[in-house]
Amino acid sequence: MRAHKLTFAALVVAAGLSLTACQNDDAAVGQTDPSSAASASATGGGSGSGGPEADSGKESAGASPGGKDTAAPAGSDGSGKVAKCTTDGLEITAKDNFIDGDPDGTVAVELKNRSGGDCVISGFAGVDLKTAAGSLSATRTGAPGDPYVLKDGKTIAFAINYPLNETGGSGVRITGLVVTPPNETKSVTLAWPGRGSLPVTDGSDSGSVKVGPIGSAGQGG
Structure with missing residues (x-):
């Protein structure tokens, strides 16, 4: 069991x-x-x-x-290029800039940008003095600076130097000033603001009147 x-x-x-x-x-x-x-x-x-x-x-x-597309530089196709300053876009005036004691007379020609946009200017303007004896072209002197972007409403100037008439005679009477902006063919005629005459010289007056490059008389506001 x-x-x-x-x-x-x-x-x-x-x-x-x-x-x-x-x-x-x-x-x-x-x-x-x-x-x-x-x-x-x-x-x-x-x-x-x-x-x-x-x-x-x-x-x-x-x-x-x-992201790469939005980072691409703008204006790479040349659309941002600044145009040159033209005669029609500039307000051109001249004033006497003579200082007592200087051996020569000086006239400052001012170019004010009135184009509505920025423009580039450089080199020499064409300058002719109208006189009782005919037209007299100024001789370029000095080295031109780099191209300058002239903002809308701003002014730049250049100088004209000329011999003073200290001969005691009437000299050659100046009746007007003709200015052609750099790289332009259209001119403007202004009243001459400097001394009223040039000294009478024998032979040609070539070289007696000189013009400096754009910016040679200082930059305005």
Whole structure:
């Protein structure tokens, strides 16, 4: 009887161990399946062309060329080039600039930009004195400076130097001043603001009247 009881107890223990093993196997299978499904889902989302991650990547890639375009320098096609100053866009005036004690007379010719926009000016203006004996062209003297951007409403000037008539005679009467801006063919005629005459000289008067480059009489406001 005791032997039967031991045998029955051993069967009960064995059955319990078998049931525990089956439960552990079922639990292991249950953990494996969800894990495999999550991994497949993530792989499918990442490789799909219509996923949010793909759309975001496309937008980011498209923003880079746009940034380069907006950073391109403006006016590279030459549209920002400043035009030269023209006779019609300048208000030209002349005034006596003689200082007591100077060996020669000086007239300052001012060119004010009235064009409505900036313009470039440089070099020498053409200068002719109208006299009772005919026209007298001034000789250029000095070195021209670099091209100057003359802002709208601003003034730049150049100087005319001429010999003073200290002979005691009437000399050669000056009746007018003709100015042609640099690189222009249209002239303006102004009243002569300096001394009224030039000394009479033997032969040609060439070189007696001199004109400096643009800016040689200072820059106005």
